[in-house]
Amino acid sequence: DLPAVAEGADYLDTDTPSDEEVIFSAGKRGRLVKVTMEAIRNDDVGFIRRLPGKLAEAGKRTLAKFILDIIRTNPNIHDRSPLFSVGRGNLGSSPLSAVALAAGRLAITKQREFGTDDPMWAKARYLLVPQELEELAYNLLFNRGPNQDKSFLQHQDIEILPVWYWNDVNDWALTV
Numbered sequence: 001d002l003p004a005v006a007e008g009a010d011y012l013d014t015d016t017p018s019d020e021e022v023i024f025s026a027g028k029r030g031r032l033v034k035v036t037m038e039a040i041r042n043d044d045v046g047f048i049r050r051l052p053g054k055l056a057e058a059g060k061r062t063l064a065k066f067i068l069d070i071i072r073t074n075p076n077i078h079d080r081s082p083l084f085s086v087g088r089g090n091l092g093s094s095p096l097s098a099v100a101l102a103a104g105r106l107a108i109t110k111q112r113e114f115g116t117d118d119p120m121w122a123k124a125r126y127l128l129v130p131q132e133l134e135e136l137a138y139n140l141l142f143n144r145g146p147n148q149d150k151s152f153l154q155h156q157d158i159e160i161l162p163v164w165y166w167n168d169v170n171d172w173a174l175t176v
Helices: 037-041 047-073 098-109 131-141
Strands: 126-130 142-144 153-155 159-163 173-175
Touching: 047 173, 098 131, 098 173, 126 131, 131 142, 131 159
Parallel strands: 126 159
Antiparallel strands: 126 173, 142 153
């Protein structure tokens, strides 16, 4: 917390707050596509022209899986502990439900700032689910109003992100 400063008084110097650095290495990925003059000349369906876009899509998909697998597989991180754990206050084990979602939202708001006992006041922003849970997620987050008017919709300010390759219904995550 910041100390009080009397009228006309100077502000006091403080130590630079500490920070925590976490580094992940995705490694080098790529592919070489050989294209011959004959392939270009005989490309009447435009496949050669579409190759750079297909490789770019593969790169985006590979990067997305790398990041999403950090959430799904819960690896040990820089301090040799799992990213999500009971000790960190950020791990649940319940199937997706209204109660589990409320517990997750509460756990996020209780997360502490690094090096303090003060809450970060973070807010849940994204609900990551396998496609099998997408309908349940919408039902949990979007509720019809009591007057059942088509234009009246109540919802929580959380975006649902279906993860195309997660296929275990126990794999869901709530993030900021």
